[in-house]
Amino acid sequence: MFDTETEGARIELRALTKHYPGQPAPAVDNVDLDIPAGELVVFVGPSGCGKTTTMKMINRLVEPTSGEIRIGGKDVLSLQPDELRRHIGYAIQQVGLFPHLTIGQNIGLVPKLLGWPAARIAARVEELLSLVNLEPSLFHDRYPRQLSGGQQQRVGVARALAADPPVMLMDEPFGATDPITREHLQKEFVRLQKRLRKTIIFVTHDFEEAIKLGDRIVVLRERSHIAQYDTPAEILARPADDYVAGFVGQDATLKRLALLRVEDVAPVGPPQPTGLPQVAAGTSLREALDVMIAHGSDRCSSPSGVLTYAALCGVVGTGRPSSTGQEPEAVPSLPAPEKVVAGGR
Numbered sequence: 001m002f003d004t005e006t007e008g009a010r011i012e013l014r015a016l017t018k019h020y021p022g023q024p025a026p027a028v029d030n031v032d033l034d035i036p037a038g039e040l041v042v043f044v045g046p047s048g049c050g051k052t053t054t055m056k057m058i059n060r061l062v063e064p065t066s067g068e069i070r071i072g073g074k075d076v077l078s079l080q081p082d083e084l085r086r087h088i089g090y091a092i093q094q095v096g097l098f099p100h101l102t103i104g105q106n107i108g109l110v111p112k113l114l115g116w117p118a119a120r121i122a123a124r125v126e127e128l129l130s131l132v133n134l135e136p137s138l139f140h141d142r143y144p145r146q147l148s149g150g151q152q153q154r155v156g157v158a159r160a161l162a163a164d165p166p167v168m169l170m171d172e173p174f175g176a177t178d179p180i181t182r183e184h185l186q187k188e189f190v191r192l193q194k195r196l197r198k199t200i201i202f203v204t205h206d207f208e209e210a211i212k213l214g215d216r217i218v219v220l221r222e223r224s225h226i227a228q229y230d231t232p233a234e235i236l237a238r239p240a241d242d243y244v245a246g247f248v249g250q251d252a253t254l255k256r257l258a259l260l261r262v263e264d265v266a267p268v269g270p271p272q273p274t275g276l277p278q279v280a281a282g283t284s285l286r287e288a289l290d291v292m293i294a295h296g297s298d299r300c301s302s303p304s305g306v307l308t309y310a311a312l313c314g315v316v317g318t319g320r321p322s323s324t325g326q327e328p329e330a331v332p333s334l335p336a337p338e339k340v341v342a343g344g345r
């Protein structure tokens with residue numbers, strides 16, 4: 001259907017507008033947006049700003065009033081809507097599993113509609129259950145009511161991936177889960193997307209979630225006007241205006257530290273296995289800072305070298321004048337270093 005069948009396809013929105021009948025103003029007004037192939041782009045904005053309407057126009061659950069949508073160069077509005085939807089994964093907060101179908105049947109629904117042979121569907125369902133960390137032998141024949149909320153959300157993601165579509169639309173897919181399950185699902189999802197490289201539009205109210213998941217974030221105002229479209233790091237470092245700064249919140253520096261890994265910071269020396277608190281490869285700078293604070297140390301050792309508190313401040317532009325000339329935001333000061341007792345807790 002698209003120029004790429006399974007790997008991410010580029011999405012282009014041109015002057016996209018939706019004016020619901022009887023409403024005084026358009027819900028989505030003249031939106032232009034380019035989403036590169038293989039990227040996960042998060043729409044974040046206040047309730048009612050038009051996130052869901054924009055997303056639903058892409059798989060034509062909502063018909064645009066005017067404008068253009070292209071996926072992989074194909075004009076979406078010239079395609080048959082049911083056929084289009086079979087080639088776009090869709091996961092929503094309410095999950096929408098069919099209660100009378102087993103988990104296996106729910107996941108296999110779209111491949112079945114696409115006419116895949118039974119053996120191929122069975123293999124795909126097994127593969128997807130494993131991919132979302134649900135043991136196939138335990139979950140394949142259960143019914144949705146026999147699963148926890150978090151397990152159902154995973155099935156929702158598996159079902160959206162079932163036909164291996166190049167594009168996925170995800171509307172608060174983890175919204176109904178408790179914070180711990182949600183964090184777990186987010187981490188799993190980031191790992192999954194690193195492998196799959198689909199083009200994904202992900203809607204959320206939660207700016208923290210947008211930072212964790214997005215290659216880029218679109219911050220929306222009312223009527224889906226774009227306030228800023230950039231990488232999480234750029235939005236945190238340089239919010240376009242006060243509206244975006246309001247989303248970023250007070251702790252932008254800590255959020256930026258959470259995006260960076262210890263290996264991103266030039267080490268000041270080789271790893272020192274003893275005497276310093278240790279952090280693993282892949283640890284975020286925010287976690288490394290927590291380790292330094294917990295040990296009362298102004299440095300810690302990682303496989304790529306020694307990370308100092310000064311280097312950590314330098315990387316987020318604190319402790320020296322910022323490029324804009326504004327006062328840099330302070331990272332929390334470290335408590336006075338204490339002697340770390342070898343073998344102590």
Ligand SMILES: Nc1ncnc2c1ncn2[C@@H]1O[C@H](COP(=O)(O)OP(=O)(O)OP(=O)(O)O)[C@@H](O)[C@H]1O
Binds near residue numbers: 052
């Ligand atoms: N079917 C409809 N008929 C009329 N107005 C609608 C319809 N669906 C949505 N709207 C209106 O369009 C605007 C945008 O709604 P939409 O659901 O796209 O926003 P949203 O940003 O996704 O909101 P939320 O975060 O609360 O889900 C709102 O003012 C909403 O009331």
